[in-house]
Amino acid sequence: MFPLRTLALGALLLPLAAYANDPYSYAQPDEVRVSHLDLKLRVDFPHRQLDGQATLTLDWKDPKATSLVLDTRDLNIASVEAVDAQGKTAALQYTLASRDKQLGSKMVIQTPQRPHEVRIVYTTSPDASGLQWLPPAQTADKKQPFMFSQSESIHARSWVPLQDSPAIRFTYDAHVTAPQDARVAMSAPNDPKHALNGDFSFHQTHPIPSYLLAIAAGDLAVKETGPRSAVYAEPSVAAKAAHEFEDTEKMIDTAEKLYGPYRWGRYDILVLPPSFPYGGMENPNMTFATPTVLVGDKSLVSLVAHELAHSWSGNLVTAASWRDIWLNEGVTTYVQGRITEVLYGKRQADEEALLDIHTLQKEVGTMPANTQRLAPKPGGVDADDSLSDVAYNKGSWFLRTLEQRFGRDTFDNYLKGYFNHFAFQSITTEQMLDYLKPNLIDKYPGKMSWDEVKDWVYGTGIPKDAPIPDSPRFDAIDKERSAFLAGTLTADKLDAKGWNTQEWMYFLDRLPDVPSLDKMQAIDAAWHLTGTPNAEIGMRWYVHAIAAGDKAVWPAAAEHMTRIGRLYLTMPVYVALSKTPEGLAFAEQVYAKAKDGYHPLTQQAVQALFAKAKTSKH
Numbered sequence: 001m002f003p004l005r006t007l008a009l010g011a012l013l014l015p016l017a018a019y020a021n022d023p024y025s026y027a028q029p030d031e032v033r034v035s036h037l038d039l040k041l042r043v044d045f046p047h048r049q050l051d052g053q054a055t056l057t058l059d060w061k062d063p064k065a066t067s068l069v070l071d072t073r074d075l076n077i078a079s080v081e082a083v084d085a086q087g088k089t090a091a092l093q094y095t096l097a098s099r100d101k102q103l104g105s106k107m108v109i110q111t112p113q114r115p116h117e118v119r120i121v122y123t124t125s126p127d128a129s130g131l132q133w134l135p136p137a138q139t140a141d142k143k144q145p146f147m148f149s150q151s152e153s154i155h156a157r158s159w160v161p162l163q164d165s166p167a168i169r170f171t172y173d174a175h176v177t178a179p180q181d182a183r184v185a186m187s188a189p190n191d192p193k194h195a196l197n198g199d200f201s202f203h204q205t206h207p208i209p210s211y212l213l214a215i216a217a218g219d220l221a222v223k224e225t226g227p228r229s230a231v232y233a234e235p236s237v238a239a240k241a242a243h244e245f246e247d248t249e250k251m252i253d254t255a256e257k258l259y260g261p262y263r264w265g266r267y268d269i270l271v272l273p274p275s276f277p278y279g280g281m282e283n284p285n286m287t288f289a290t291p292t293v294l295v296g297d298k299s300l301v302s303l304v305a306h307e308l309a310h311s312w313s314g315n316l317v318t319a320a321s322w323r324d325i326w327l328n329e330g331v332t333t334y335v336q337g338r339i340t341e342v343l344y345g346k347r348q349a350d351e352e353a354l355l356d357i358h359t360l361q362k363e364v365g366t367m368p369a370n371t372q373r374l375a376p377k378p379g380g381v382d383a384d385d386s387l388s389d390v391a392y393n394k395g396s397w398f399l400r401t402l403e404q405r406f407g408r409d410t411f412d413n414y415l416k417g418y419f420n421h422f423a424f425q426s427i428t429t430e431q432m433l434d435y436l437k438p439n440l441i442d443k444y445p446g447k448m449s450w451d452e453v454k455d456w457v458y459g460t461g462i463p464k465d466a467p468i469p470d471s472p473r474f475d476a477i478d479k480e481r482s483a484f485l486a487g488t489l490t491a492d493k494l495d496a497k498g499w500n501t502q503e504w505m506y507f508l509d510r511l512p513d514v515p516s517l518d519k520m521q522a523i524d525a526a527w528h529l530t531g532t533p534n535a536e537i538g539m540r541w542y543v544h545a546i547a548a549g550d551k552a553v554w555p556a557a558a559e560h561m562t563r564i565g566r567l568y569l570t571m572p573v574y575v576a577l578s579k580t581p582e583g584l585a586f587a588e589q590v591y592a593k594a595k596d597g598y599h600p601l602t603q604q605a606v607q608a609l610f611a612k613a614k615t616s617k618h
């Protein structure tokens with residue numbers, strides 16, 4: 001599978017000397033830290049830009065510091081000034097370094113007086129890497145334009161000048177103006193009853209890292225799904241979304257029972273247009289979600305369990321650097337499984353875990369050694385080597401192993417204590433291990449050795465005795481697939497009528513990389529996968545059918561690729577097509593038409609793929 005869940009991150013791995021300071025940020029947190037952000041922004045759809053000002057409250061750590069270094073990317077800076085306690089301003093000198101492809105432009109502001117606040121007046125670029133601007137034609141309802149941000153990993157700097165590192169946390173206030181008919185939402189408590197008056201204010205009173213800054217504006221209806229949860233979506237999508245996500249309140253209750261109170265107040269979900277480049281993004285108070293999970297049968301709603309789980313793992317206890325990202329994604333994937341098990345049963349949770357296990361098993365051996373580690377060693381990896389699914393799938397597998405060894409009650413208690421202990425802090429893998437040793441490993445001797453822990457965290461591959469859940473249904477599918485491939489079972493005799501989404505995913509995932517054409521045609525004749533509205537099934541189907549040389553699926557594949565900008569669902573189809581010169585030419589045609597509807601990240605990923613396909617000979 002194309003390793004896309006962490007593509008954005010993988011693409012920016014650089015050869016690193018040390019991880020002591022965040023290598024993806026120019027900030028100097030030992031000298032000064034931003035403790036609060038005050039934003040005043042106007043959403044300007046015609047110019048595809050945000051304009052306004054950011055006022056940073058500063059906590060000076062070094063009494064000799066003379067400058068404030070910020071991260072920016074493609075911002076137009078109008079002025080920079082110091083603000084004193086009385087609100088009096090004084091202009092400050094600054095320089096903006098030339099743009100680094102990965103990190104953007106380092107901004108150095110001369111602050112010999114170490115002011116309490118610094119104010120920057122600026123506008124964003126229409127091509128800001130962290131924003132997408134959609135004209136009405138590219139929305140579901142085609143009436144109003146739409147815009148949204150995606151700040152993780154290091155894109156907040158393209159719409160706010162700040163210290164863009166997960167180790168630095170700040171509270172924020174924002175005052176946002178927008179056209180009268182637009183609703184604005186941010187990663188802070190949102191009022192579901194807010195009037196459409198073009199004037200919105202937000203207060204995030206918990207300190208958050210910059211990658212959790214988020215904004216969206218457009219034609220958004222609100223449908224409540226519980227006393228503290230609602231769905232925000234374009235009017236024509238809202239009812240379907242509210243139905244798909246009707247269990248949200250139960251998910252919050254379940255997580256609270258396991259890990260302690262939900263500390264953020266409201267939990268809302270914003271369903272974005274299909275160009276949203278990820279499945280979900282855990283923006284505090286307002287998860288951003290892809291519409292590709294709205295399949296009508298709730299079979300893909302563990303995405304909500306996942307993003308909600310980040311309210312504990314990630315947003316409350318945050319990975320201090322991108323190298324420690326497994327503390328966000330691995331722990332969250334584990335918690336996601338626990339929520340899924342309570343709401344949808346052990347079979348569902350086990351099937352989802354098994355899909356992750358099989359993906360990782362297939363991938364891990366082919367990856368560079370350092371990227372197989374949960375916590376990679378300093379020294380870095382090549383910029384082209386993606387992190388893939390290690391953070392998610394190996395990370396969650398490690399936690400399931402701990403649960404199995406120490407027992408559910410003990411481990412649940414431990415994890416709850418961990419979230420409370422590190423609440424609202426950014427921590428490294430080593431801090432997590434320093435807490436794990438006395439509070440679990442040494443406290444209950446004989447269950448797991450410290451060497452085993454180190455092997456999980458710093459070792460390559462997957463520890464030999466990693467527990468794998470039983471799944472009689474997946475076993476039965478393995479048998480059917482084998483019989484079908486051996487020619488002893490015809491496609492129409494597959495017992496697939498009752499297969500759920502995950503069972504179809506499993507059947508398709510384990511087909512040969514290049515299946516035979518007649519086998520693929522037989523499956524389609526019996527089960528009509530071409531044109532499926534379920535994009536998880538569709539992606540897997542098109543990849544295999546294209547590899548088999550089944551050109552009849554190309555038009556439907558093109559429709560899938562044009563409609564869906566979610567990297568993980570659309571890129572594998574581009575990859576499959578690019579393997580032949582004719583397929584590559586077709587993919588380029590599809591892209592030419594689809595491009596304007598794609599998020600900057602998706603455009604970048606497709607263009608990089610084409611460049612690579614052209615330099616490597618077919």
Ligand code: BES
Nearest residue numbers: 006008152153278279280281282303306
């Ligand atoms: N935080 C991630 C999304 C992300 C990770 C964005 C790294 C940019 C860089 C989010 O919580 C996530 O994991 N989303 C998954 C969904 C999921 C159910 C595994 C996705 O988008 O596919």
Ligand code: ZN
Nearest residue numbers: 306310329332
């Ligand atoms: Zn996640």
